Amino acid sequence: MCADTPEYKDTLNLPRTDFPMRAGLPKREPDWLARWEKIGVYDRLRAKHDRQSFTLHDGPPYANGHLHIGHALNKILKDMVVRSQQMMGKDARYIPGWDCHGLPIEWKIEEQYRAKGQDKDDVDIVEFRRECREFAEGWVDIQREEFKRLGVQGNWDDPYLTMNFHAERVIAAEFQTFLMNGTLYQGSKPVMWSPVEKTALAEAEVEYHDRQTDAIWVKFPVVAGMDGATVLIWTTTPWTIPQNRAVCFGPEIAYGLYEVVATPDECWAAVGDTYVVADALAESVFNAARLEDGMVNRLRDVSAEDLSGLKCAHPLRAAEGASGEWDFDVPLLPGDHVTDDAGTGFVHTAPSHGDDDYAIGVKHGLQMTYNIMDDSSFRADLPFFAGEQVITPKGKPGGASPMVIKKLVEVGALLARKRITISDAHSWRSKAPVIRLNRNQWFAAIDKPVGDGQDTYGTTIRERALTSIDQLVTWTPQRGRNRLYAMIEQRPDWVLSRQRAWGVPLTCFVKKGALPTDDDFLLRNAEVNARILEAFEAEGADAWYADGAKARFLGDAVEHESYEQVFDILDVWFDSGSTHAFVLRDREDGSDDGLADLYLEGTDQHRGWFHSSMLQACGTIGRAPYRGVLTHGFTLDEKGMKMSKSLGNTIVPEKVVQQYGADILRLWVAQTDYTNDSRIGPEILKGTADSYRRLRNTMRFLLGSLSDFTEADRVPADDMPELERWVLHRLAEIDGQVRAAYSAYDFQGAFRAVFDFATLDLSAFYFDIRKDALYCDGDTLRRRAARTVLDILFHRLTTWLAPILVFTMEEVWLERYPGDDTSVHLEDFADVPTGWQDDALAAKWATVRRVRRVVNGALEVERTAKVIGASLEAAPIVYVGDAVAEVLKTVAFDDLCITSGIHVSTDVAPADAFRLEDVADIAVVFARADGEKCQRCWKILPDVGSHEHAGVCSRCDEALA
Structure with a gap:
């Protein structure tokens, strides 16, 4: 299909275009970004009226560091959602936001202080907060440019920040809703506590890592009910033994009484000792004590009824110098949480240091202990262990556990010890271990009737959340529903307070001398609340710390000296959970009804933003703040390994953009099944770039073939040859597939439908066939029909791919439609005429x-x-x-x-x-x-050479005429 002689070659209708095969994306993409900003694409889209709104509410990243590949996956997915919804006829709004408060930023400022040898506590709190604010502002500016470079379109000039004064005012108002509706209370119960950061942490701020610890088997001598016997417990937290107040057993577990009849050398058991343990664990227990076969005999069964009447002595009760600290009986109590999977079948119970322990303590009236200080040290007057720390300021194991073990050995209370590796909670910021520690904290009661009259979906926060999950929210993928439902179903009350400085304070006052259980403990006064909110709107949350703040806010409502101001700050997840109120509800470009059509984040946000937003909204508006939730997985390297700087397998978005361009990164996202963990690496990106080149070649062919196409060339569908009408049929089918995929946020499906169509139906079939007519025909119906179809294909392919390849499709569009204010991103997907579908x-x-x-x-x-x-x-x-x-x-x-x-x-x-x-x-x-070869179209035909023009076939002779 290429003429052999120069004079015939010039008569062919060969493609003509300046569109380059080499994209040069890294250098050219910034120019398109600047162009979109100059012509105001986002604002012009908002000016399209009479459209159904669609709001994707942005989950705020922390403003504290450069973007990683997970950020890129998340923000590109969001951009694809918004762009595709817009091009399907919606008014799709996107307001980017940042989480600016809380420990991640505060920790960075503290690191700067530590590097200078300064103590944060010596700095004025308002000055410290100013430094936190400036730090966050700097990173907001940096991250904004990094997100924009990925081609993410949104209201970048006016993002939402949780540290903006209005945002801080609304967060305080949302907290006051909990204050006024009766769900806020102060309680002392175990919370995740970071000794290094000296604050409570939310479950979402905790990650689990392996660490080594000492497992110990401890003797609790029976003093009533089975004299002479000893109950054995097992624990991996020796430092909690001084806080023991009970031992729990499993009512359904089979227990036995075992007697030691012989011992090896260096053993902490003695002949004649009798121990009660679970039968299923007896062998492992005695092996740990180096008691071999034949050294222990089982005497008899021990029933649950036998156990329920027993009382033991605390292991440290007989210790010389204990000063009566442990002179009490330790009861045996039934507990459904006890299993015979590991340990001894008995659970050492310290109500101050565990959820199950606390629940048992409340049920049976056990004493809460306050032996552990904020820095994880034992209280100064505790016998034997005073001042020893569980965790050092550097996050390393302290002397608390070794000292407890040493003392247990001294008093003969230890049967065995073993060094083991466990998966344990660590702060995700400092990476130091955290402990379960009882502290006076502020909680939101999730099972207490809210009492605000919004009972459509339940009377408690938990009921409303579970109803929302099942009835009001669409989940992508569906398994996200199961995960969040299980978490909400099982979670305890929400710990709202943090012992930090950078954030929105708990704007409440407590009555001096009153107990947390007293009705007048908390001041609930609408005038006081209103004064606080007015100040926050004008001055931000720093107003809470200003001189005279207490008198200013209380006014003449109450006697000032009768009340104390609370200075804990709100859990940062309460901040981000409240964003629906100051973004979706309060902004003109928010949501029409104050609800989001979609929240989109990674799977970790089932215990993070999805979770806190659900609880917060169910406490204030009575339902979930979102109608849809989309969850994506994490990013891994090509081998499926977690990315780590130490392993050298990290992929940085900036580097990918510098080498390939942002469109290649976006195409990787589109080709990925984001509902699972996604792999990325050099070889994967090379494959992505190859797919990109094939698509670019398709678009180049279209541009070249349509270089001089005009409306005069257009042929009605009914007049087209069958091959063209078949392409229109396929277009109608693909249009349905693309719209369905985009509507379901299935970008892999949308791209695959378009890519397969472009490569298999078009490049390998239709284009291959029609090149002869396009190049060699004269002004025939066949050629005009083919070019009409190519024009239709051009508009469909560029718009279908525009949400994914934002830069390349803009380049393609401008190649054909140059102009100062044109853009493919101002277009919608074109409707499909009903006559195109032809199944026969x-x-x-x-x-x-x-x-x-x-x-x-x-x-x-x-x-x-x-x-x-x-x-x-x-x-x-x-x-x-x-x-x-x-x-x-x-x-x-x-x-x-x-x-x-x-x-x-x-x-x-x-x-x-x-x-x-x-x-x-x-x-x-x-x-x-x-026959002979036509010198113009290269077909071998019998009639070549028998026409007016030498060496051509009849078709070419007619074209030359």
């Missing part, structure tokens, strides 16, 4: 393509054997059945096979004819084309 025609052409595939296979054999160089040298014989022959008679099958001739036969095919295994009813026998 599609069925017919499925038959044609099936036969063509066999012909192509036969010709490839000849080409590989170098019998022919090109398919135009062939005129094969195709053996088919009668029905298929009737179909092939109605099409120019030689053109479809790109051969110079073809003969269709219904005779029985020779035995050696070419066949494909999966198309057994079709056979092909190769034959050479008869």
